[in-house]
Amino acid sequence: MNDWHSWAALAVFVGTYTLIISEKIHRVAAALGGAALMLAIGATDDKSAFYSEHAGIDWNVIFLLLGMMMIVGVLKQTGMFEYLAIWAVKRARAQPFRVMVMLIVITACASALLDNVTTVLLIAPVTLLVCERLGLPAAPFLIAEVLASNIGGTATLVGDPPNIIIASRAGLSFNAFLVHLAPLCALLIVVLIALCRVMFRKTFVYDEGRAEEIMALEEREAIRDPRLMTQGLIVLALVVAGFVLHPVLHYEPSVVALLGAGLLVAISTAETGDVLKEVEWPTLAFFAGLFIMIGGLIETGVIGEISKSLANAIGDNELGGSMLLLGASAVLSGIVDNIPYVATMAPITADLVENIGGGSDHVMWWALALGADLGGNATAIGASANVVVLGIAERNRQPITFWQFTRYGLIVTAVTVAISALYIWLRYFALA
Structure with missing residues (x-):
C-alpha cells in the first residue's frame, strides 16, 4: 500500500462507513457519495466500476433483487401476504414468541433452498402484517429473520452467493455443503432461537384482545384476486425451480428472476407502473454505491494486501489457519459485503490449501464459508439480506437503525462463530 491511491481509497471507505454508522446522513447518500469520491480520486474508473466482474457493481445481485421485488410487488396485490400473516398467527395461537420461532424456522429453511435475499423479500411483508395485527414492534422480528436467513443460507451451495463462488473455486458439490455445513446450521438455528428469547424478551407481550380478534378471522377472506395469486405462485415456483436447477440449466439467478x-407482468393484469412502485430503488442504489466503493479497495490493492497478510500468517498450519481464516472472515465480512470479500479471498484460500497438501475434507474452504456467511450477521451492511430488510422496514415506516441491528447481530455472530470454531476443531481435527 505505497501508492497514495490506496490510502485515499481506504480513507474514503472509512469515512463513508463512519457516516453510515453515525446516521448523520442517509446511508444511500453516504454510499453514493463514497462511490463518487472513489471515481474522482481515480481509485477505480468507469470500466472497473460498471464492467469488471471482480471489482465493479455486481449486476447479478442488482437484477436478482429487481426481479424478485417485482414478483413480490405483484403478489402483494393479491392479498396473499395477509392470508399468510393470519394463518401464521392462528397456528401460533397469537403467542408472540411462538410466532417468532415459526418465522425463524420458515426463513432458515427457505434460505437454504432459495438465496437469503429472495427469502427475506418474501417473508418481510408477512412479518410486517403479523406485527401490525398483534400490535407488536416489527424490528425484533425482522432482525431475527435476517439473522436466520444468513444462518440458513450457509447450509447449502445456493443459499448464499459466497457459497457459489467457493463451490466453483474448490469444486464442491451441492451435497458436500449439505453433509458438512447443514448439521451445524441446524444447531445454530436452535441457538439463535434461544438467543432471541433472551434478546427480545421485552417484545413478547401477549394481548388477549388482539389475539381473540385474530383467532376469529377467516384467512381466506383476505385473498382479493385468486387468479392473479395463482399466476404469481406458478411463476414463483418456476423461478425457485430455476434457482435449484442452476447446476443443470446454467442460468444465473438474476436471469431466472428477471x-x-x-413473464408475470406479461401474463397478469397487474399494472407495470404499480409493480415498479414496489421496487426498493434506494436499496438498489445503496448496493451500487457500496459495490463501487469496495471495488476501489480491490483495484488499489487494499483488500489484496489484507488477504496476503492473512495468508502469510497462516503458513502451513491447517488448524491454526482454519481458525484464523474463520475469525478474520467473520470480522471482515461484517465490514465489507461478503460477496466481494470471498471473490478476493477464494484464490488465496486455494493457494493455502495447495501449500498444506490439499487439506483434510476441504476444512479451509468450510472455514471461509462459515466466516463469510455468519460474519455477515455482524452489522447492518454485512450481508445483502440485511440491507434489503432495512430498506423494507424504512419504507413501511418501521425504521431499523444501524446500531439497533448491529448490537444484536454482533452477539449472534460471536456466539455462532465460536460454535463453528468448536465444530471445525471437533469434526476435522479432534475426532478425525
Whole structure:
C-alpha cells in the first residue's frame, strides 16, 4: 500500500462507513457519495466500476433483487401476504414468541433452498402484517429473520452467493455443503432461537384482545384476486425451480428472476407502473454505491494486501489457519459485503490449501464459508439480506437503525462463530 491511491481509497471507505454508522446522513447518500469520491480520486474508473466482474457493481445481485421485488410487488396485490400473516398467527395461537420461532424456522429453511435475499423479500411483508395485527414492534422480528436467513443460507451451495463462488473455486458439490455445513446450521438455528428469547424478551407481550380478534378471522377472506395469486405462485415456483436447477440449466439467478418477473407482468393484469412502485430503488442504489466503493479497495490493492497478510500468517498450519481464516472472515465480512470479500479471498484460500497438501475434507474452504456467511450477521451492511430488510422496514415506516441491528447481530455472530470454531476443531481435527 505505497501508492497514495490506496490510502485515499481506504480513507474514503472509512469515512463513508463512519457516516453510515453515525446516521448523520442517509446511508444511500453516504454510499453514493463514497462511490463518487472513489471515481474522482481515480481509485477505480468507469470500466472497473460498471464492467469488471471482480471489482465493479455486481449486476447479478442488482437484477436478482429487481426481479424478485417485482414478483413480490405483484403478489402483494393479491392479498396473499395477509392470508399468510393470519394463518401464521392462528397456528401460533397469537403467542408472540411462538410466532417468532415459526418465522425463524420458515426463513432458515427457505434460505437454504432459495438465496437469503429472495427469502427475506418474501417473508418481510408477512412479518410486517403479523406485527401490525398483534400490535407488536416489527424490528425484533425482522432482525431475527435476517439473522436466520444468513444462518440458513450457509447450509447449502445456493443459499448464499459466497457459497457459489467457493463451490466453483474448490469444486464442491451441492451435497458436500449439505453433509458438512447443514448439521451445524441446524444447531445454530436452535441457538439463535434461544438467543432471541433472551434478546427480545421485552417484545413478547401477549394481548388477549388482539389475539381473540385474530383467532376469529377467516384467512381466506383476505385473498382479493385468486387468479392473479395463482399466476404469481406458478411463476414463483418456476423461478425457485430455476434457482435449484442452476447446476443443470446454467442460468444465473438474476436471469431466472428477471425472466420470471417479465413473464408475470406479461401474463397478469397487474399494472407495470404499480409493480415498479414496489421496487426498493434506494436499496438498489445503496448496493451500487457500496459495490463501487469496495471495488476501489480491490483495484488499489487494499483488500489484496489484507488477504496476503492473512495468508502469510497462516503458513502451513491447517488448524491454526482454519481458525484464523474463520475469525478474520467473520470480522471482515461484517465490514465489507461478503460477496466481494470471498471473490478476493477464494484464490488465496486455494493457494493455502495447495501449500498444506490439499487439506483434510476441504476444512479451509468450510472455514471461509462459515466466516463469510455468519460474519455477515455482524452489522447492518454485512450481508445483502440485511440491507434489503432495512430498506423494507424504512419504507413501511418501521425504521431499523444501524446500531439497533448491529448490537444484536454482533452477539449472534460471536456466539455462532465460536460454535463453528468448536465444530471445525471437533469434526476435522479432534475426532478425525
